[in-house]
Amino acid sequence: MCDDGLVTNESPDCQLPDASQMLLVNIGGSRIRIARRSISTGLLEVVVDERASDRLADLLALVGGVVHSGGDVDLVAVACPGLVSSDGTVAAALHSAVAHTDLKAEIEAVCDAEAFVANDASVQAAGLAAGRSDALFVALGTSVGGAVLRCGTVLDGGLGHSGEIGHLGSVYAEGRCRCGLERCLDLVASGWSIEDDLGSDWWRSAESTWRARIELAGLAVGAVGADLQPLLSNEILIVGGHLASLEVFRQSVQSSFSVPATWGEPKVEFVSDLDQLTWKGLIAVTGRKN
Ligand SMILES: [Zn+2]
Numbered sequence: 001m002c003d004d005g006l007v008t009n010e011s012p013d014c015q016l017p018d019a020s021q022m023l024l025v026n027i028g029g030s031r032i033r034i035a036r037r038s039i040s041t042g043l044l045e046v047v048v049d050e051r052a053s054d055r056l057a058d059l060l061a062l063v064g065g066v067v068h069s070g071g072d073v074d075l076v077a078v079a080c081p082g083l084v085s086s087d088g089t090v091a092a093a094l095h096s097a098v099a100h101t102d103l104k105a106e107i108e109a110v111c112d113a114e115a116f117v118a119n120d121a122s123v124q125a126a127g128l129a130a131g132r133s134d135a136l137f138v139a140l141g142t143s144v145g146g147a148v149l150r151c152g153t154v155l156d157g158g159l160g161h162s163g164e165i166g167h168l169g170s171v172y173a174e175g176r177c178r179c180g181l182e183r184c185l186d187l188v189a190s191g192w193s194i195e196d197d198l199g200s201d202w203w204r205s206a207e208s209t210w211r212a213r214i215e216l217a218g219l220a221v222g223a224v225g226a227d228l229q230p231l232l233s234n235e236i237l238i239v240g241g242h243l244a245s246l247e248v249f250r251q252s253v254q255s256s257f258s259v260p261a262t263w264g265e266p267k268v269e270f271v272s273d274l275d276q277l278t279w280k281g282l283i284a285v286t287g288r289k290n
Pocket of ligand 1: 166167177178179180181184186
């Protein structure tokens with residue numbers, strides 16, 4: 001059982017009853033995770049955790065296979081990267097096969113069940129929302145995502161794409177981003193950019209080999225948070241992702257998240273386990289429709 005209100009059971013010996021279920025699907029840039037959740041008991045069982053294919057057909061077949069492998073699935077709730085519109089279509093996703101798809105329709109076609117599709121960082125922010133009013137959330141995964149919490153609600157924006165913090169400019173970044181803009185935060189703080197510079201298993205090597213690069217990522221994230229402070233006046237900057245488990249990264253974020261005293265003293269919080277936050281968020285958005 002996890003410590004944030006989720007009831008989980010990852011033991012293969014304990015199967016969920018065949019009562020009505022909700023399927024939770026977390027499509028990331030590098031991995032796909034799928035969990036079943038019993039609507040009656042709240043029990044959550046992770047049934048898929050594997051590398052994400054770069055072919056949409058493979059992802060859909062995987063989700064459909066889980067749905068049809070047992071139990072009645074009433075709802076499929078999907079978190080995915082990219083510009084996800086309010087109707088469940090994905091206008092763009094720079095590191096995922098879900099780009100340029102009507103993902104809600106595709107999921108419903110393979111699952112024979114209603115689907116709800118939302119941006120992954122927005123879903124995670126919904127998981128954070130309980131008890132919070134205003135916060136800027138930065139989600140560090142394969143790419144950099146984000147969301148703005150205002151009065152406990154995740155801002156969607158007119159096009160539904162609010163919070164794409166990864167494509168704000170950073171003085172710590174260099175070059176042109178895949179989105180077409182120059183010096184995006186994604187170029188310096190995303191998982192793909194760090195792996196490009198340090199290799200895929202960089203965290204297994206000595207800290208001296210990666211410390212400066214991770215400090216750079218932290219400085220960039222904190223600085224973007226500070227830049228947005230006069231606009232948003234957030235109470236809290238929340239930074240999520242594996243990097244948040246590293247002390248050197250946390251210190252770098254805090255050192256550059258400096259704002260004039262006239263804006264108050266906003267705090268920084270870190271969440272290292274985005275997977276649990278995604279499950280919590282997908283449950284929190286139950287009942288919403290595209
Ligand atoms: Zn960009």
